[in-house]
Amino acid sequence: MxxxxxxxxxxxxxxxxxxxxxxxxxxxxxxxxxxxxxxxxxxxxxxxxxxxxxxxxxxxxxxxxxxxxxxxxxxxxxxxxxxxxxxxxxxxxxxxxxxxxxxxxxxxxxxxxxxxxxxxxxxxxxxxxxxxxxxxxxxxxxxxxxxxxxRWWGKYRKAIEVIHSGAIGEIYQGNFTFPGNRDSLGFKPFKEPPANLNWDLWVGPAPMQKYHENLVPYNWHWFWDFGNGELGNNGIHMIDVLRWGMKQKMAVSVRSTGGRFGYKDQGETPNSQNVTWTFADGSSIVGQLRGLYTDEPMSWDFFGSKGHMHMFSDGRFRITMGRSKKPEPEMEYYSDIDHFAKFTEAVRTRNSKLIEAEIEETAISTALCHQGNISYRLKRELKFDPATMLFVNDKEANALVTRKYRAPYVVPERV
CATH class of the missing domain: 3.40.50.720 (NAD(P)-binding Rossmann-like Domain)
Structure with a gap:
């Protein structure tokens, strides 16, 4: 050669x-x-x-x-x-x-x-x-x-940019509505798990229990050992958008009410739930999740000192200013970001700034969902200390901050 x-x-x-x-x-x-x-x-x-x-x-x-x-x-x-x-x-x-x-x-x-x-x-x-x-x-x-x-989608990114610019003033409240339209699960009998399913691994960190077909493949969402109800399932998306726009972290108090209305079935989590989170500056997020029948769409609302932004289910938004009932002209939206392409680039370049929904942000929004569910389960308002990530002088609530793990599937104190 x-x-x-x-x-x-x-x-x-x-x-x-x-x-x-x-x-x-x-x-x-x-x-x-x-x-x-x-x-x-x-x-x-x-x-x-x-x-x-x-x-x-x-x-x-x-x-x-x-x-x-x-x-x-x-x-x-x-x-x-x-x-x-x-x-x-x-x-x-x-x-x-x-x-x-x-x-x-x-x-x-x-x-x-x-x-x-x-x-x-x-x-x-x-x-x-x-x-x-x-x-x-x-x-x-x-x-x-x-x-x-x-957080990667263009319409939402544009809406949050507008809010952060101060266009509708200081945000004092954010609301969301999520209609889930969930039907009864009925009751499924205990039985042997199918041969193709490793039941021990599926149960993992949770307490071992008998298999039934209301757990696999999807309805585990409505059982406390495995899921977090609709608040943790879809409410996480709703509250994340509001918290993002309001630049808030953890709430200092939470109050949740609701129930499993309209039918008796095997599910444990509420099919309808109302939650109010209050932050240290007095601003609040109010969430409504409805699992029974409604024709209302999923939506968000930001209430500011100068105006109001209503966000539709697809991320489009409408702004009205002051006492006016006439919406402002619609704006040009950004394009969506391919989140897996950007995540791949972040892995290659070691640049975490490429990640729009960095793990800490999603973890905070997730924790707000947990706050709401704990208040619902205890049926009372709870006070929370963001510095310690614990409820204030409340052993009963703090027992639900974590769980008893089934060895060897244990989330460690020291990672």
């Missing part, structure tokens, strides 16, 4: 190495509805490879792998136990779309193993877990994103 061909070959080899080194290899843990959405959204992202799938339901993982093979011609590694994924040094990042009660521990284990993480909302099952996820991200210097995707 002459010198020219040698240099060309060397350059080609270096280019191939750089391209391979540039690729971010991601494992998706949990391939139900959200994990399947992650696959769909990740497949078009340049320099991102879905290298592994992990699900305690082997049949579900196999079906998801077929989707990836059909699009890429490559088959991802399949695992049932996420810990084997974390032992794989070739995996750069982990996307977490498990049941809520697994989110925090999965993220902590992944970060301890040197992986960056994208954690679906809510990022924790309780307040304690959220603080530990953020602590692990800082300790291990990981890129960590939360699944509050509206």
């Amino acid at each position: 002459d010198r020219r061909h040698f240099l060309l070959a060397a350059a080609a080899a270096n280019q191939s190495w750089a391209q391979a080194n540039d690729r971010v290899r991601v494992a998706i843990v949990g391939v139900g509805s959200r994990g399947t959405a992650h696959i769909k959204e990740m497949l078009p992202v340049p320099n991102l490879e879905i290298a592994a799938l992990c699900d305690v339901d082997g049949a579900r993982a196999e079906a998801a792998s077929q989707t990836i093979f059909a699009k890429t011609g490559k088959r991802p590694i399949l695992e049932t136990d996420m810990r084997r994924i974390f032992d794989d040094k070739s995996i750069d990042a982990v996307s977490i779309a498990t049941t809520n009660h697994w989110h925090a521990l999965t993220a902590i284990w992944a970060m301890q193993a040197g992986k960056d993480v994208y954690v679906e909302k809510p990022v924790s099952h309780n307040i304690f877990e959220g603080t530990k996820v953020v602590e692990a991200a800082r300790k291990y210097k990981r890129m960590a994103a939360g699944g509050t995707q509206r």
